[in-house]
Amino acid sequence: MTTGTCDSDQIDDFLANRLTVDQQRNFEQHLDRCDVCCEELQKRTADIRLWNDARNFLSSTELAVTDEQPGGIRLGDDCSASVSSAVDFALRLDFLNPTDDPHMLGRFAGYEVSGVIGCGGMGIVLKGFDASLNRYAAIKVLAPHYATSGAARQRFAREAQAAAAVVHDNVIAIHGVSEFNNLPYLIMQYVKGQSLQKRIDQHGPLSVPEILRIAMQTARGLAAAHDQGLVHRDIKPA
Missing domain, CATH: 3.30.200.20 (Phosphorylase Kinase; domain 1)
Known part of the structure; x- marks a missing residue:
């Protein structure tokens, strides 16, 4: 499977740990970009009894x-x-x-x-x-x-x-x-x-200086992660 193709069988093999190292790496790269496969993966790992x-x-x-x-x-x-x-x-x-x-x-x-x-x-x-x-x-x-x-x-x-x-x-x-x-x-x-989301929910929109301060801190943290080759794909206020 290429990193751009959805494959139902590949999800089964991933969960059963049947993929080679290269196949697993390609599939994980695909998951980073495919919400459909991420949702399907979560569905298969939690059956109705577990829910x-x-x-x-x-x-x-x-x-x-x-x-x-x-x-x-x-x-x-x-x-x-x-x-x-x-x-x-x-x-x-x-x-x-x-x-x-x-x-x-x-x-x-x-x-x-x-x-x-x-x-x-x-x-x-x-x-x-x-x-x-x-x-x-x-x-x-x-x-x-x-x-x-x-x-x-x-x-x-x-x-x-x-x-x-x-x-x-x-x-x-x-x-x-x-x-x-x-x-x-x-x-x-x-x-x-508390989380940024909770603060906004409780107190409303932040001031411009506060927004800039938080944004700068976030950017510095992400830059440090990038310097180590780490990409965080899920940045959110929660």
């Missing part, structure tokens, strides 16, 4: 979030008060281990998880507390329904390694990448605050 199970689980689960957390650190506006927003992504939190802290959702890889920072088609970002360092971290976990795909796992690891090479004040630092309960994850610097 129904996720909807039932999420509709009956509330995040146990309080204002005050260990070490006197207060939660910012980045964590949602419920996980209902994750229904569209068919992401479940039952991969978390139990915790004896009533203020936490569960445990993951030694972190006490206090909330969900965000979620997308490929995974979920959790807010986790590291008791040994008395600080929070952002934990990006590959979605469980992608973890069975060797190609998806390899891509997740490659992207983490590429992003870790970018060292810049306007780029979130990556502290490590590993696997827990058969789920690949990476540990990122936690930055307290």
Whole structure:
């Protein structure tokens, strides 16, 4: 398959990890430009049972979030008060281990998880507390329904390694990448605050100087990524 051609069989081979290295690279390049194949890939990795199970689980689960957390650190506006927003992504939190802290959702890889920072088609970002360092971290976990795909796992690891090479004040630092309960994850610097989208929703349009300040910071971060050969194709205020 060329990078410009949609091929249903190629998606099956990608999910089954049957592609050669060159074929996988070509297909991933095609995914970067083809929304149709991206949507089809997501449909095939989440069957109707998974969607129904996720909807039932999420509709009956509330995040146990309080204002005050260990070490006197207060939660910012980045964590949602419920996980209902994750229904569209068919992401479940039952991969978390139990915790004896009533203020936490569960445990993951030694972190006490206090909330969900965000979620997308490929995974979920959790807010986790590291008791040994008395600080929070952002934990990006590959979605469980992608973890069975060797190609998806390899891509997740490659992207983490590429992003870790970018060292810049306007780029979130990556502290490590590993696997827990058969789920690949990476540990990122936690930055307290709210998303640009949430700020605009709450307070309306920004002033011109503020727009320029944010745009310049974004451009500097992207330039640093480009210097390392990394192209970010999904820049958005959320």
